[in-house]
Amino acid sequence: MEWRDEGIVLAARSHGETSVILELFTRAHGRHLGVVHGGVSRRKAPMLQPGNQLDAMWRARLEGHMGTWSVELRRSRAGAVLSDPLRLSALSAVCALCAFALPEREEMPDFQPRTESLCDAIVTGEGWLNDYVFWEAALLDVTGFRLHLGRCAVTGATDDLVYVSPRSGQAVSRQGAGAWADRLLPMPEMLVGADPDLDRVRAALEVTGHFLEKRVAPSLGDRPIPAARRRLLSELGAAR
Secondary structure: OEEEEEEEEEEEEEEOOOEEEEEEEEOOOEEEEEEEOOOOOOOOHHHHOOOOEEEEEEEOOOOOOOOEEEEEEEEOOHHHHOOOHHHHHHHHHHHHHHHHHOOEOOOOOOHHHHHHHHHHHHHHOOOHHHHHHHHHHHHHHHOOOOOEOOOOOOOOOOOOEEEEOOOOOEEEEHHHHHHHHHHOEEOOHHHHOOOOOHHHHHHHHHHHHHHHHHHHHHHOOOOOOOHHHHHHHHHHHHOO
16 A cells, blocks of 8 residues: 655654654545654654644555655744744644544545645734634534534524523524523634634634533543643733
């Protein structure tokens, strides 16, 4: 078995004394793992930093085997954001959440290029806060939990939507909430059209984070949400 593809480095962990298990989010083969022999070397290790873009060849004797990677650096992103803690934490969070939530070996022809575009926006610093919030909402969608924020789940109204149901992810209007208002999540202004600022980004990520923790994580065996995402929220707070 052999194929070539291009993808984002999600993670690389030690395997034996000199090799690493490399996890890529590829364009045509989804999230895919393989061994890089000599991956801890001074030549290869810098290539395998989360967020970098690689050209890769995967080989295995049988399709079900882990296989091995031969890789070449296509674009370095990690080094470009090392001096900016906020953007570095965002790039790390994207990679960690993909590794955490995405199924293995499942092509995602819409979400994968969206993820590449977000990583590029983080590097340039242009529009990435807005892109990141909606990327997390899209991540919920591809993992099976879509937010429905256009219409009140109780009344059917499309205006005065000020809450989100913490169970269903549906919008709830002020009138529809009634006595249950204190049990609902506040509607993030960004998710219904407001321009992004740091406070609105944090508010939106509190809501997407709720569903990552309460809906996505339980479906994956109740693994904890990656620490990289918590660091992103911390850096957003420090940037205010």
